[in-house]
Amino acid sequence: MPSFYDFQATSIDGQTVPLSQYRGQVVLVVNTASACGFTPQLQGLQELHTRYASQGLVILGFPCNQFGQQDKGSNSEIASFCQRNYGVEFAMMAKVDVNGSSAHPLFTWLKAQAPGVLGTQMIKWNFTKFLVGRSGQVLHRYAPTDKPQSMAADIEAALQQQA
Numbered sequence: 333m334p335s336f337y338d339f340q341a342t343s344i345d346g347q348t349v350p351l352s353q354y355r356g357q358v359v360l361v362v363n364t365a366s367a368c369g370f371t372p373q374l375q376g377l378q379e380l381h382t383r384y385a386s387q388g389l390v391i392l393g394f395p396c397n398q399f400g401q402q403d404k405g406s407n408s409e410i411a412s413f414c415q416r417n418y419g420v421e422f423a424m425m426a427k428v429d430v431n432g433s434s435a436h437p438l439f440t441w442l443k444a445q446a447p448g449v450l451g452t453q454m455i456k457w458n459f460t461k462f463l464v465g466r467s468g469q470v471l472h473r474y475a476p477t478d479k480p481q482s483m484a485a486d487i488e489a490a491l492q493q494q495a
Contacts, residue, residue: 336354338468339441341392342425342426343425344411346407356388356466358463358465360389360464361392362392362394363460364395366405366414368400368457373480374414390423392424394430395407398429399457403458431454445470446472447473460473460474461478461480
């Protein structure tokens with residue numbers, strides 16, 4: 333069965349990132365947007381990064397422009413916005429699609445592993461979050477309305493598990 337580590341992504345600055353480099357860590361994957369009502373969650377995600385990175389948490393933000401055209405900028409504009417407005421230090425990836433025929437393969441896999449309400453394999457909006465355990469399997473899916481701080485107990489539990 334495939335795991336998170338079988339995929340690769342492109343960093344926001346254009347570098348290929350084999351996700352196997354995060355083997356043994358807990359990863360929170362988030363589809364982000366710069367002009368969304370949920371964009372202030374970037375601050376909460378940065379707080380999680382600051383609090384838990386030294387314990388093995390990796391946060392990967394994947395900008396997406398599929399919902400209300402809320403991330404129209406280039407990758408460099410998105411990176412600057414996130415750093416300037418929210419002090420984002422966690423890893424940001426290049427802009428991707430999360431739904432449809434051009435969806436990034438990672439998101440196709442994440443949605444299959446952790447379907448949404450009523451089993452839907454669609455992402456409904458920006459800031460849907462997936463928590464991946466040290467074993468490379470999805471532990472939880474969170475709705476866009478779930479604030480980052482509400483995930484702290486799940487993150488702490490995942491950090492205590494062995495790969």
